[in-house]
Amino acid sequence: MNFYEIIMLLFGIFSALIGCFLYLKNYKNKLKQQTSEFISIATHQLRTPLTTIKWSIKMILDGDVGKLNQEQQELLSKGYQSNERVIKLVNDLLDVSRIEEKKFDYQFDKYDFENIIDTAIERLQNLIIKKHLKIKFNKPIKSPKIYVDKEKILLVLQNLLANAMNYSTENGIIKIDIKIKNKFLLIYIKDNGVGIPKNEQFKLFSKFFRASNIMKFKTQGSGLGLFITKNIIEKHGGRISIKSQEGKGTEVCFSLPILSSP
Template sequence: MVILWARGHNGLPGHKWFILTTLAMLWWLVSIGMELSGQTEHCKVTWAKLAWPAIVMVPTAWAFFLYEYALAKTVGRATMILGTVFHPLFILLVAFTNPVHGLLYGPETRLVDTGNTSFVLYDHGPIFFVAISFLYTIILASCVISLRAVRAANPAVKGFFKRILFVTAIPIAFSIAYNIFGFMVFGVDPTPLSFAFSISLVAWIIIDNRWVDMNAIARDLLYYNSREMIFVLDVNGTLMETNQSAKDLMRDQGAAKDTLSDIAGLGRVFDTLISQQELPDTLEVENGGRHFVPRVYRISLGKGQRLLGWAVSFVDVTIQKIAAERAITSERMQAQFMSTVSHELRTPLTVINGSLQLLSRNRANTSAEQADRLIELATKSATTLAKLVNDLLETQRLESPDFQLKFDACDLEEIVSDAVDGMETFQPEKNIKILYKKQVGDVQVWADADRLRQVIVNVLSNAMKFSHANAYVDVNLYADAGMAYVVVKDTGAGIPPGSEETVFGRFTQVDATDTKKVYGSGLGMHISKQLMLRHGGSIHYVSELGMGSTFTILIPVHHMASS
C-alpha cells in the first residue's frame, strides 16, 4: 500500500528512493522470515546471505531519499550506481564465496536448538564488521541530513523532519544492541525489524499528517509565513498558538499570552469576541500607526458541533486605507477644481459677454466714454481669464517629469527690482504703493530668473489684492548666513491660523465664499512654493488677522558680490 501510495505521488522529491527502500525492506523481511522458518543450518545461512544486498540497499536508499527530499538535491549518477548496484552485488558475491575465504562468517558459525526454536549463532568475520561499519556510516549520514533538515526547515515542516530524525536513529540503536550486546528478537538480528518499523512509522507519519501533500504544505506555509497576524484562541479566550507575525508583534510590544487585551487596538477585538462570540463586519483597529481589519473563523468539529475556539487574523489594510484616502482627496480636489474654475470663469466671462452685448446692441446710443469703459472691463476680464488658464497650464507643467528649470547665475536685486516695477500699475484704482528697501548690494543666486521673478510677482500681487486702498506694501531684500531673503509685508486682512495648506494648496483660497472680493485660481501660491522647492529654497509666512501678513522667500546665495 505504501509503495502504491508513493507511486501516486511522483512529484515528491526522492519518491523513487522511498519506493526502493520499501522494496529492499520487503526483501530483507522475506529473507529473515525464510531464515526463521528454515530447519537446517545450511538453509538458514543461505537466506542470511541472500538478505545482504537488501541490508546494504535499505540504509543506502534511505539516505538517498533523505538527501533528495530533505535537502532538495539530486543524487549523482556515479554515487547512485555505486550505492545501488556495485555495493549490493559486491556483498552478495562476498557472501556466497564465504566458504572459500571465511571472512564474512567464520568456522564457529553453528545452529543452536533451544527445543522451541532454533537459530544460527554466527561467527562474524572481519568483512562483516567492515560492512557493518560502512552501513553505520551511511545511517549516520542519514541522521546528519535529517538534522540539517530540522535546522533549515520552515516551521510548517519542521515537526516532520524531527520525526524523520527520530525514526532514522531507531535502527542504529537496535543494530548496536545486536552487534555489541548480542540482543536478538526471535533469535535473529533485530535491525531489519527496526528498519521495517521505522519505514512503516515514516509512511504513517507521511500519510496521516499529509506532510508531503503539497496542498497541506501550502496551507501550513500560508499560516506560518503569512504577513497577517494570526491568533488561535480557545472558547475561553486562552491563546493556544500564533504565527510568526503575531509572535513578532507580541514580542515587540511586550505582550504575554494572558495579556491579549492589553495589546493596543487589537485588545478590544479579543474582548469583543469573547463576550459576544462574533465581531462587527465593519470593525477596524489601529496598532503602531497601521490599520487592521480582523477576520474571525470559528473552530468546531463540524456543522452544528460545539464551538471550540476561533482563529483570528488581522489583515493589514494600511496601504488600502491610504489609497482610499488619496482617492477621496483626489476626488475632492477634482470637485474643488471644477467648482473653482467654473466660479472663477463665470465672473470674467459674464463681464466680457455683458460688455460686448451692450456694445453690439446699443452701438448708436453708446457714448465714446461708455464704449471705452466697456472695452476696459472686457479687457481686464480677458486678462483675468488668461491668468487663470496660464496658472492651470503652469500647474500641469510643474507636475510633469519633463519640466526643467533653466538655472544660471542671477542678480537677485535686479530680479526683485523688475518685479516691483512691473507691479506698480497693478490695480491702480486702489492706489497701493510698494516700498522697496535693499539692505545689501548685488546678491548672486543660482536660479531660473524668469521663474524666480514669477514667484516674487505672485507674492506681491497677493499682498496688493488683499491690502486696503491707499495702503503700503513693504519689500525688503537682505542676505544672511549664505541665504538671501525677500520679505514682502502688507497691512491687509491677514490669514487665519492653521491655513498653511489652504494658502499653498491647489485651487484653494482662504476666502472661498461666494461673497469674496478677491478672485483667482487659487494656484499662484501653490506654484510659487513648488518653484522655490526646485530652487533649493522655501517660502513661508506669518500673519495676524486684521494686521496683515509677511511672506518670506528664501534662496541660497550663489556668490556675494562686493558692493
C-alpha cells in the first residue's frame, strides 16, 4: 500500500467516523425530543384523573355531600395530601422536560423579594403547623426590588423551604436571612434537621437524587426539586450552594442579581 492509498484509507475511516458521530448525535436529539414530547402529553393526561380525585375528595371534605366523622375526615385528608404529592411530581416532571427542551418560559418583572418569601411561607403553613416548626425570618432594613419571574422564584423558595421543613425534626427551627453583597441579593435558608451525608453531597443537584439518610427518614419526594431550583436560579443570573452536616442541619445560600432592568 503506497502513501496515497494510506491517506485515502485514513480519510475514508475518518469520514465514516464523522458520519457515525452525526448519525448518533441526530438519533440522540430525536430520542430526547420524543421523550420530552411523551412527558408533555403524559403529564397533561395524568392531570385530568388527578383533578377528578382532587375535586371530588375536596367536596366530600368540605361536607358538600354530607357530614363526615373525624376518622373519615382524617383518612380522606391523607388521601387528598397523597394526591397533591402526585400532582407536584407531575408538575416537576413537566418542568424538567421543559428545562431539557429549553422551553421553560420566563416572565420577568420587578418585585419586592420579601413579599415573595412571605407568600412562600404562607403556602407552607400546614407543614409548619403540623411539625410545630419555628420560622425566623430576619428581614433587612430595606431590601431592594428585583427583577424575577415571580412564580419560578416562588417555586425555588417553596422547594428549598419544604426541604428544610420536611427534613427537620418536630419543633425544628428554620432561619431565613437576606443580605446584600456586590449588587447581589443573598438568601440563606438554614435548618437544624437531618443533614446530608458528606459523600453524597456532590450529587445534590442531579435529577432523582435522594440522600440515603433521607430515604430512611422520609420516603416521599421526587428528587427533582433541587435540579429545577438550580436551573431557575442560574437562569436569573444567580448561583446556589449548599453546606450540610449529617445530623446537624443544612444551610442553602442562593444569590440573585440586583438589576435595574431584566
